[in-house]
Amino acid sequence: MKKLLFIMIAFVSIINAQTISWQEITSKYTLPAGIKVFEGTRTSPALKVYYIDVDMNNSNLAVRPYLATSSMILPAFTAKVGAYIAINGGFFGGSTSYSTVIYPNEIKATNVQTVTRNSAAYPLIRSLFSMNKDRSFSVNWIYQFGNAMTDLYSYSQPLAYINNDPTPKPAPDKSNGKLLENVLTGIGGAPTLVKNGKANVTYNEEIMWGSGVGLDNGDPRTAIGYTSNKHVIMLTADGRGASAGVSLTELASIMISLGCVDAMNLDGGGSTQMAVPNLYVNTPSEQRVVPSIFAVVHVDSLKLPKTPTFEKIIDTGDTSTTAIGGWFESANPGYWGTTKAMLCAIGSGNGSYEFRLNLKKEAQYNVYGWWVSSSNRSTDVPFIIKRKGGTDTVRVDQTSNGSTWKFIGSFKFSGMSSDKVIISNAAKTNNYVVADAIKIDSYDQAATGIESKDFELPKSFSLSQNFPNPFNPSTVISYQIPAFSHVSLKVYDVLGREVATLINEYKQPGSHNVEFRVKNEEYASGVFFYRLKAGSYVETKKMMVIK
Numbered sequence: 001m002k003k004l005l006f007i008m009i010a011f012v013s014i015i016n017a018q019t020i021s022w023q024e025i026t027s028k029y030t031l032p033a034g035i036k037v038f039e040g041t042r043t044s045p046a047l048k049v050y051y052i053d054v055d056m057n058n059s060n061l062a063v064r065p066y067l068a069t070s071s072m073i074l075p076a077f078t079a080k081v082g083a084y085i086a087i088n089g090g091f092f093g094g095s096t097s098y099s100t101v102i103y104p105n106e107i108k109a110t111n112v113q114t115v116t117r118n119s120a121a122y123p124l125i126r127s128l129f130s131m132n133k134d135r136s137f138s139v140n141w142i143y144q145f146g147n148a149m150t151d152l153y154s155y156s157q158p159l160a161y162i163n164n165d166p167t168p169k170p171a172p173d174k175s176n177g178k179l180l181e182n183v184l185t186g187i188g189g190a191p192t193l194v195k196n197g198k199a200n201v202t203y204n205e206e207i208m209w210g211s212g213v214g215l216d217n218g219d220p221r222t223a224i225g226y227t228s229n230k231h232v233i234m235l236t237a238d239g240r241g242a243s244a245g246v247s248l249t250e251l252a253s254i255m256i257s258l259g260c261v262d263a264m265n266l267d268g269g270g271s272t273q274m275a276v277p278n279l280y281v282n283t284p285s286e287q288r289v290v291p292s293i294f295a296v297v298h299v300d301s302l303k304l305p306k307t308p309t310f311e312k313i314i315d316t317g318d319t320s321t322t323a324i325g326g327w328f329e330s331a332n333p334g335y336w337g338t339t340k341a342m343l344c345a346i347g348s349g350n351g352s353y354e355f356r357l358n359l360k361k362e363a364q365y366n367v368y369g370w371w372v373s374s375s376n377r378s379t380d381v382p383f384i385i386k387r388k389g390g391t392d393t394v395r396v397d398q399t400s401n402g403s404t405w406k407f408i409g410s411f412k413f414s415g416m417s418s419d420k421v422i423i424s425n426a427a428k429t430n431n432y433v434v435a436d437a438i439k440i441d442s443y444d445q446a447a448t449g450i451e452s453k454d455f456e457l458p459k460s461f462s463l464s465q466n467f468p469n470p471f472n473p474s475t476v477i478s479y480q481i482p483a484f485s486h487v488s489l490k491v492y493d494v495l496g497r498e499v500a501t502l503i504n505e506y507k508q509p510g511s512h513n514v515e516f517r518v519k520n521e522e523y524a525s526g527v528f529f530y531r532l533k534a535g536s537y538v539e540t541k542k543m544m545v546i547k
Helices: 002-016 074-081 248-257
Strands: 021-024 035-042 047-055 061-072 085-088 101-103 106-109 114-117 120-123 126-132 137-144 152-155 183-189 192-195 221-227 231-237 260-265 274-276 290-298 310-315 321-324 342-345 352-356 363-370 381-387 390-396 406-413 420-424 432-435 437-442 474-481 485-492 498-507 510-517 526-534 537-545
Touching: 047 061, 061 074, 061 101, 061 106, 061 126, 061 183, 074 085, 074 274, 074 290, 085 221, 085 231, 126 221, 126 260, 137 192, 137 221, 137 260, 192 221, 192 248, 221 248, 231 248, 231 290, 248 260, 310 510, 363 381, 381 406, 390 406, 420 432, 474 485, 474 526, 485 510, 498 510, 498 526
Parallel strands: none
Antiparallel strands: 021 035, 035 047, 047 231, 061 290, 085 274, 085 290, 101 106, 101 183, 114 120, 126 137, 126 183, 137 152, 192 260, 221 231, 221 260, 310 437, 321 352, 342 432, 352 420, 363 406, 363 437, 381 390, 381 420, 474 510, 485 498, 485 526, 526 537
């Protein structure tokens, strides 16, 4: 009965609360086009609240978090990273973030996987606000199985905890979630406030009870959300002084009134701060130092890689390679494409794997290597770069950094037959050297002969029909992506079994080709399917192998 009475009183209080009066105060600060700042006031109950409206249709703007090695108050933090304006980030202890911080292609901190309540460990799913690679936005319930981007999974709901739940639930499983492949930047927090334009405060489910963060009390609060027309809303509500603060339920209502489709709570209380460089916008209850912030920046601050004008991958099974000496297939997974990594015992240079580049233009090119790492690989494998006017040798450690593209170096190639990359067995440590695949790319316009003004990116995702089709022993699959995306390209048989992974990595925007090669002993004649996943785009096409 007491609980019901409390809820009724709270409901009546909200109904009787005066409307917040908003006034734009952008002119107080030096901000670029697309960023507006508003101050809201209310007499009863007393409230001072601020929000930033970021028009993300402005391609010069971006939003992103920052994580500091040493915590700072927000005005100093904002100035140090060169942000236009910022709010405080997620939950923390000391200088350690307990909430996710995601930089482009890098997870700097993760949401906590468990919290301690009632002397027990409770696995939990909490919230993430993210800007995606296509400049869309989302608030997801997430669980992180590790510190890599490939460990980031979303779920349709958080775990179904009730207030002061006596029993911890099992940790989530990957099979019940979805890999978040499109996230570019993100900040973690809790709880979710708004979902699909409606209040959905998952306070109990995200185990905010017992945390010191109240549900219905008035407190300083910080929230972030987005609208259907791609505006990001970043809000702080003052409290514990002349301003009474707000509850989480009222905070959700305010975010909805500002047009938010989805919204999420960030750390509040003494952490609630909004600032431009060296100056507070709000009046925080205390000038608490914080380890993370969420900021509005110029898009260049994301430091996204530029789009290469040229890219080529040469695999060990391609006709432009030659093996000399006793090379044999590795049984280890993680090799590039459809041909397994090749091993050769260390020696005097009597074993080598030659990759002929067959470039068409003289230009500056970057060379990358792909190998399957293992403890028995050499730590000083020679990559010999041959080109007109000289030879360079770069030694790499193949015990680590496997199954990813590892930068070897940047070299000027002439576009002549002398352009080669040779992996030699002239190593001195451990047992084997690995040859798997080589990638060459270039940002030099001379690499393609295409002028910058004529180099246009695809306007949409697409997957082309393989050519030739039917085929034996190889075919080429082409696809196009308009934005920097994680790309997965896999081949399946008619029973839906995966038979080959051709691509599983982040790719630059542009048009790409990949070769699928079959071996007589591995594939029978018949129908196969290849499926492209890039961001939210999924497409499947059919191809036929003939023998």
